Amino acid sequence: MDYERARAEQKLQLQELENIRLEAYKNSRLYKEKVTAVHDKNIKRREFQPGDLIFLYNSRMRLMPGKLRSRWDGLYRIERVEPYGVFHLSHPSSSELIKVNGIRLKLFHSEKMARNQELEIFLLEDPTTADD
Incomplete structure (x- = not known):
């Protein structure tokens, strides 16, 4: 009976760890999107025409x-x-x-x-x- 409770607790811990990992992955993706947007906004577009x-x-x-x-x-x-x-x-x-x-x-x-x-x-x- 003790093994069953330990197994159930271990499964819960693994699921919680998987949820934390997925949340960290999502937060990392959101951070990268925001940083990319800020970087792209600050890029100065330089356009040259023939004759310049x-x-x-x-x-x-x-x-x-x-x-x-x-x-x-x-x-x-x-x-x-x-x-x-x-x-x-x-x-x-x-x-x-x-x-x-x-x-x-x-x-x-x-x-x-x-x-x-x-x-x-x-x-x-x-x-x-x-x-x-």
Whole structure:
């Protein structure tokens, strides 16, 4: 008789444990959905059109030291847009088209530059030493 009661109690404990596991699974799924919704809401959509001027991220600059060196190359012009974020770029000094993922692009805001009449350019060069 004692075994029957222990067996029944063990079955209840296993069912309770299964219910806790299912509830934890449901809570985890709800949490992931909420986090995904918040993440997707904060993503800025960047849409580029053919003819836009853009900067191209140079990933090799990470290997070179220098805080003030720009990691953005430019200006490139978007010639063609393909599905899934593939862009064909042309540089004014060459006739080749470069095929690039859209994640590596940043829009050049030429309208702002056109409004500013005066533009000051700073060239970052290595400092000259007394020996030069």
